[in-house]
Amino acid sequence: MPSILNSDDGAVSGTSGLKSTGGNDGLLNIQSNGSTVLAVTGSGIAVTGTMSQTGVSTFAAGTAGAPSITFTGDTNTGIFSSGADTVNFGTGGTERARITSGGFFKASNTGLYVSSTGSYHELDNSTDSRAAYIYNSNASLTTDGVLLVAAERNTTNNTFYALTYYNGGAGAYKFRVADSGAIGTATGISVGSATPPTDGSAGIKFPAAQSASSNANTLDDYEEGTWTPTLTTDGVDFTSVSYSLQNGDYTKVGNICYVRGKLRTSAVTVGSASGFVQIGGLPFTASGSENAINCAYAVNWAGEEPLNGLTQGGSTTKIYLYYRSSVDGNSQTTAVADVGTGAFANELYFSGTYTVA
Numbered sequence: 308m309p310s311i312l313n314s315d316d317g318a319v320s321g322t323s324g325l326k327s328t329g330g331n332d333g334l335l336n337i338q339s340n341g342s343t344v345l346a347v348t349g350s351g352i353a354v355t356g357t358m359s360q361t362g363v364s365t366f367a368a369g370t371a372g373a374p375s376i377t378f379t380g381d382t383n384t385g386i387f388s389s390g391a392d393t394v395n396f397g398t399g400g401t402e403r404a405r406i407t408s409g410g411f412f413k414a415s416n417t418g419l420y421v422s423s424t425g426s427y428h429e430l431d432n433s434t435d436s437r438a439a440y441i442y443n444s445n446a447s448l449t450t451d452g453v454l455l456v457a458a459e460r461n462t463t464n465n466t467f468y469a470l471t472y473y474n475g476g477a478g479a480y481k482f483r484v485a486d487s488g489a490i491g492t493a494t495g496i497s498v499g500s501a502t503p504p505t506d507g508s509a510g511i512k513f514p515a516a517q518s519a520s521s522n523a524n525t526l527d528d529y530e531e532g533t534w535t536p537t538l539t540t541d542g543v544d545f546t547s548v549s550y551s552l553q554n555g556d557y558t559k560v561g562n563i564c565y566v567r568g569k570l571r572t573s574a575v576t577v578g579s580a581s582g583f584v585q586i587g588g589l590p591f592t593a594s595g596s597e598n599a600i601n602c603a604y605a606v607n608w609a610g611e612e613p614l615n616g617l618t619q620g621g622s623t624t625k626i627y628l629y630y631r632s633s634v635d636g637n638s639q640t641t642a643v644a645d646v647g648t649g650a651f652a653n654e655l656y657f658s659g660t661y662t663v664a
Contacts (some may be wrong), residue, residue, distance in 0.1 A: 536568040542582020595620030599661035610645030
């Protein structure tokens with residue numbers, strides 16, 4: 308039968324004391340003011356309220372599936388120890404993080420991060436190594452290794468890289484930010500909506516379509532390419548023009564475009580052509596400002612041979628051609644009558660820069 312030992316300030320009565328129930332459950336309660344604050348059963352000890360500990364509490368090592376320190380209703384989540392001098396943290400029966408005997412903190416959502424296995428985040432206080440990094444060795448990836456490193460020591464000059472990307476599979480550094488703020492990459496950098504370079508070359512890649520900036524100190528475009536120059540007029544065009552040489556290339560930096568071109572006609576049908584002779588097909592529309600183009604070589608024209616050119620505004624992609632008058636030395640526009648119609652005619656090599664609209 309149950310037994311009760313009550314004590315209230317030394318008296319054998321009151322609401323505080325030790326209570327034992329009868330039967331086979333072996334229940335032993337410690338009460339205070341009529342409420343049970345500690346219950347001892349065959350399966351363990353239950354404490355109601357706050358427990359203060361002034362000594363050392365020792366727990367079993369536990370496992371990821373059954374941590375030694377856990378929570379009511381969630382016994383596969385908590386703290387355990389996988390070995391000497393190691394503290395592990397688990398959720399849902401899987402290890403998620405650990406503090407190693409070396410003082411490193413590792414965390415992962417897979418539970419596989421010991422040594423070089425699995426993907427993990429690590430904090431490392433070694434002055435000769437890494438302060439923090441993310442590691443990935445997932446076999447489904449094409450390469451593996453340290454992906455991201457923060458505060459890595461540069462042993463050459465005893466400075467630190469603030470941020471480093473290292474591809475362990477390739478065995479090479481791909482990206483670094485020095486503590487001075489300098490940025491270094493193994494290949495190229497893309498800006499804006501441009502996709503990263505994939506050919507392994509080093510450089511800055513801009514979007515295919517320029518994202519124009521109104522800031523005078525912002526470089527917003529760079530492009531290299533080819534274009535096809537044509538022989539045309541600003542009036543009625545030639546009926547037909549055939550070429551035995553016709554190519555050009557360009558480099559555009561911001562709103563400045565440098566062009567080179569050369570052409571030679573194999574046959575020209577003049578027809579009702581009129582106006583001034585031009586080179587058409589510029590890769591970008593010229594702005595309203597005139598820009599000079601140099602004609603370095605001109606041969607086999609029917610009349611005056613062009614010595615220079617000029618781009619003009621008005622949403623045009625053409626170069627006006629000019630020659631030097633033998634009468635007064637002034638520049639004159641090249642006319643339709645100056646264009647040869649036979650084979651190997653109207654050969655012209657030219658280059659220059661112009662402002663893009």
